[in-house]
Structures are given as structure tokens and as C-alpha cells.
Amino acid sequence: MSRRFVLLIAIAVLALGVYEGFHRFGRHKAVTAASGLPAAPQFFATDINGGSVNTSDYKGKVVLVNFWAAWCGPCAEEVPQFIALQKKYQDQGLQVVGVSVEDDPEVLLRFYRKYQMNYPVVPGDLKIADAFGGVLGLPTTFLIGRDSRIHGKHTGATDFSVIEREVVALLHAPQS
Amino acid sequence: MNPGSTSTFLLRLSLLTALLTAMVIASAQSPAKPANTANDVPAASQIQPEELVQAMKSGSAQKPVVLYVGPKAFYTQAHVPGAEFIGPVARPEGMEKLRARAASLSKDGPVVIYCGCCPWDHCPNIRPAFAELKKMGFTRVRVLYLANSFGVNWADKGFPVAKGE
Numbered sequence: 001m002s003r004r005f006v007l008l009i010a011i012a013v014l015a016l017g018v019y020e021g022f023h024r025f026g027r028h029k030a031v032t033a034a035s036g037l038p039a040a041p042q043f044f045a046t047d048i049n050g051g052s053v054n055t056s057d058y059k060g061k062v063v064l065v066n067f068w069a070a071w072c073g074p075c076a077e078e079v080p081q082f083i084a085l086q087k088k089y090q091d092q093g094l095q096v097v098g099v100s101v102e103d104d105p106e107v108l109l110r111f112y113r114k115y116q117m118n119y120p121v122v123p124g125d126l127k128i129a130d131a132f133g134g135v136l137g138l139p140t141t142f143l144i145g146r147d148s149r150i151h152g153k154h155t156g157a158t159d160f161s162v163i164e165r166e167v168v169a170l171l172h173a174p175q176s
Numbered sequence: 177m178n179p180g181s182t183s184t185f186l187l188r189l190s191l192l193t194a195l196l197t198a199m200v201i202a203s204a205q206s207p208a209k210p211a212n213t214a215n216d217v218p219a220a221s222q223i224q225p226e227e228l229v230q231a232m233k234s235g236s237a238q239k240p241v242v243l244y245v246g247p248k249a250f251y252t253q254a255h256v257p258g259a260e261f262i263g264p265v266a267r268p269e270g271m272e273k274l275r276a277r278a279a280s281l282s283k284d285g286p287v288v289i290y291c292g293c294c295p296w297d298h299c300p301n302i303r304p305a306f307a308e309l310k311k312m313g314f315t316r317v318r319v320l321y322l323a324n325s326f327g328v329n330w331a332d333k334g335f336p337v338a339k340g341e
Contacts, residue, residue: 071264071266071300072293072294072298073294073298073300074294074295074298075294101247101249102247102248102249102264125249126249126252126253129249130253134253134254134327134331135249135250135253135327136250136253136254136292136325136326136327136328136330136331137250137292137293137294137324137325137326137327137328138293138294139294140327155324155325155327155328156294156295156324156325156328157295157298
């Protein structure tokens with residue numbers, strides 16, 4: 001009886017180990033297999049406050065580019081989480097950039113101020129979308145590593161803990 | 177059953193009841209699906225991508241008029257071949273354009289509208305476009321079901337696309 005119990009515990013521990021190992025490997029896979037990843041496009045734009053956004057200024061940082069719109073429900077719901085992410089990890093080298101798609105400029109500015117967004121938002125254009133290989137739905141988020149390569153793409157409303165995990169992994173990824 | 181085991185049983189029963197009550201309350205308080213979205217479109221009025229591709233290949237009588245009611249930025253990058261650009265119907269100018277175009281169509285003919293700007297249950301354009309066409313008397317209007325977006329559920333699946341304005 002007790003031997004069977006010990007066996008069951010051993011199987012459970014083994015299964016848990018396999019599960020964790022699989023997930024940890026999966027989590028770091030995007031970071032370690034950087035060589036085959038596409039280079040992140042560089043773009044220069046004027047943000048909605050009149051400031052300049054030049055992505056080459058973010059070289060060496062982890063950059064999260066979020067295509068969104070104030071008129072898009074799930075996009076708007078994500079914004080407070082991006083604000084929190086920027087605040088939490090900016091000292092470790094994270095830079096969030098919002099690219100707005102077909103927003104009314106006044107509505108966008110009101111939204112920006114209402115939510116006290118702490119990262120630059122640029123009005124999007126086809127050139128930027130094309131540079132990222134096309135953006136055919138919102139929200140769409142790209143994760144760029146310190147190596148200036150695209151490590152991840154999320155389309156639609158995404159479990160934010162997944163995005164945060166990937167951001168942390170990229171922030172801690174060894175420099176090549 | 178001795179008094180000790182009875183009280184243990186009652187304790188477990190009350191804990192289980194409390195747990196089930198909490199689950200019921202939590203499910204009742206979970207966010208409702210957004211109102212006034214594509215969720216309001218009945219399943220019978222939806223068309224799946226594969227079906228639309230087949231319908232587009234059919235003879236002229238059955239070939240639907242396809243109207244795109246989302247943002248131009250997405251249409252220019254990729255759209256259903258032959259689809260006409262209307263624009264976001266959630267905005268007054270888009271709605272006006274839809275009414276104007278619909279006025280020249282046969283109300284008995286097949287019409288398919290689609291957007292795919294956002295996840296289906298959050299799309300601001302589908303529901304008003306569908307409701308307007310029904311109000312105008314269209315009897316064969318259907319909505320292309322794109323669960324996540326045009327990119328994920330059409331372009332990435334390899335269905336045909338056209339580019340440009």
C-alpha cells in the first residue's frame with residue numbers, strides 16, 4: 001500500500017518536472033534562438049504630442065510595439081497594462097511604443113491624457129505596418145529583443161501574463 | 177456515525193456549499209460579452225471563410241456582393257478579392273456610404289459584409305452594418321465570421337487576398 005503511494009507521488013513529481021521543463025524551455029526558446037529571427041524594422045515618426053520617435057534610439061533595449069486604436073475595445077483594455085509594464089520595467093531597459101491605427105486625432109489625444117499614458121504613441125501608417133510584415137487586425141503586439149530582432153508577435157486580445165513573461169525573458173536574455 | 181465524524185461531515189458539506197456558492201457568484205459577476213457587437217449576429221446569418229471562397233467562385237446569380245466595413249488601413253494591405261471598400265460603419269460617414277451603396281443593390285441578392293479589424297466579439301462595425309442592411313430590407317445578407325481578425329482567420333490561412341485601394 002505504502003509502496004504504491006510512494007510510486008504515485010514519484011510519478012506525480014516526474015510529471016510536474018516534465019511539465020515545468022517543457023514550459024521553461026518553451027519560454028526561453030524565443031530568446032535563445034535569435035539567429036533566425038527577422039530584424040526589427042526601424043521607423044521614425046512624430047508622436048501625438050509632437051515629439052520625435054526614432055526606434056534606432058532604442059538600440060539595446062527591449063521594445064514592445066503595440067498596434068492599437070482607441071476605438072478598439074480589447075486594445076483600450078490593454079493600455080493600462082502596458083502603462084504598468086512600462087513603469088515596472090523601464091529601468092531594466094523596456095520601451096513600449098504605441099502605433100495607433102485610424103484614430104481620430106482628438107479622440108486619441110483625449111484617450112492618451114485620460115489614461116496618462118507613459119510611452120510614446122505615433123499615428124500609424126501603411127509604411128510602418130508593411131515594415132512589420134503587415135498588420136491585419138488589432139491589437140497586434142511585437143516584441144523586439146536587445147538584439148533588434150523580432151522575438152514575438154501577439155494578435156488579438158492576449159493573456160497579459162504571457163506578454164509580461166516574454167518581456168522579462170527578453171530583458172534577462174544574455175547579450176550575444 | 178459518532179458525533180466527531182458527523183461534525184466533520186457537516187464541516188465538509190458546509191465548505192463544499194460555500195465553494196459552490198462562490199463559484200456561482202463569480203460566474204454571475206464575470207464580465208458580460210460586450211453589447212452592440214457582432215455577438216448579436218445570429219449564427220444562421222454568418223458565413224465561414226471556406227463557404228465564402230466557394231460562393232465567390234459560383235455563377236453570377238449566386239455570387240455575393242462583398243462589402244468591407246472596416247478601416248482602410250487593413251483593406252489596403254489585404255482584402256477579399258472583389259470586396260468593395262465601404263469603411264468603418266461605426267462612424268457616420270461609413271454608415272452613409274453603406275446606405276448609398278446598398279441603395280443600388282437588389283434586396284433579394286446575396287450580400288456578404290465583413291470587417292475583421294478586431295476580435296469578433298469586439299468589432300464595432302459588423303453589428304451596425306448588419307442591422308442597417310436588415311432594416312433596409314435585405315433578405316440574404318450574411319456576415320463573414322472572423323473570430324480573431326482578417327489576418328489570423330483569412331490571410332494567414334491562405335485564403336485569396338487582393339491588395340491596394
